[in-house]
Amino acid sequence: MKMNALLKTLGFLALAATPVLAGTSPAPKNPVAPAPENDDLGITASLGYDTNYIWRGLNYGQNWVRSAAEGSILLIGGASEDGAGTTSLDWNAQFGTLAGDQEHFTPNFGADDFGVSFQRLQLGAAVAHDFGPATVSLGYTYYRNMGTFTRLVTNDGGEINLGLATSLGPIDIASSANFDHVNNSWYFDVNASTTIAITDSISLVPFANVGYGHNLNWQFAADSGVANGSWGGLNNITGWTAITTGIQLPIKLNSRATLTPYLAGNLPLGTTANLGGSARDAGAPDTPYKSVLFGGVTLSVRF
Known part of the structure; x- marks a missing residue:
């Protein structure tokens, strides 16, 4: 009797220690926390x-000081579904x-003629x-020009x-055609x-850009400044504008923030450089049309 009672007790303990469902393991003592959901809003x-x-x-x-926000909203995500590629709405401010x-443009005029900050x-x-x-x-860009250069008037x-954006091996190529219907000009x-x-957090990005304008007036009004002839001999220009080339140095500060200093040179080509010639008003500076070495820095944060 005692032996039967002992065997029953051992059998009960063995049954209690067996998982309820075959192939099910007991819960670990320190379960791994689930991965956090992606809270990236897609805004930089x-x-x-x-x-x-x-x-x-x-x-x-x-001394140009600037701020910006940009993002992308996925409209159609077909790359992983039917191979049709993705369509998105890209925006920026x-x-x-x-x-x-x-x-x-007008720093050499009298004290009463100094321009306000553009x-x-x-x-x-x-x-x-x-x-x-x-x-x-395919998109649309609105420009609101505020302030003014003395004796120069800008339009919106x-x-x-x-x-169009593509890659040729390690080279990224981007091009654009822009028609300003307000000022009737192309760029x-x-x-x-x-x-x-x-390194894992630092990159070097050499770049070069060249532009061409047709009836280009840089959004200056036809009756003043660059576009009226007194600063360049032409109402609107057609031809190559400038080559801008330089080096960026993006530095990842963390998973979301990047600091990007850069150094560049702007070399106006014949059409733009000619605006700084003898056709300018007496005393008008040629600084806007001359080659210049410049630089800057951008701090961007992704949310």
Whole structure:
């Protein structure tokens, strides 16, 4: 009797120690926490400074302070589903100002004629489709030009943009065609760059850009400044504008923040350089149309 009772007790203990379902393991003492959900909003905000504000080959002035926000919203995600590629809505908002009234167009006039600090708000959106070998985009950009250069008047701008981005081996190529229907002008450009990894967090990015304008007036009003003939002999120009080339040095501070200093040179080509010739008003500076070495830095944070 005692032996039977002992065997029953051992059998009960063995049954109690056996998992309820075959193939099920007991829960670990220290379970691994589930991976956090991706809380990336797809938005990048940035603050930056440029020693000179170069826009489409023209040197507007010194000490450009800027801020920006940009992002991308996935509209169609077909790359992993049917091989059709992805379609996204890319958007950006930028604001910049020439700090300290450091504009280059009218600094030689009298004290009462000094220009106020030029400011520009830029809002853009584009639908981009990734075809695999290349990404094509179609969008619109609105320019709000505020402040003014003394004796120079700027218009706002509204551009229809067509873009193409691709890679040729290690070289990234991007080009755009931009029609400003407000100012009736065209601007085309091609940009080439490559990324050279130095460490896991530091890269070297050489780049070069060349632009071409047709009836280009840089959004200056036809009855003043660069566009009225007194500063360049032509109402609107057609031809190569400038070559801008330099080196960026992106530095990853952490998984979300990047600091990018750069050094570059802007070399106006014949069409732009000629605006600084004898056709200018007496006393008008030729600084906007001359070659310049400039640099700056951008701090960007992804959210």
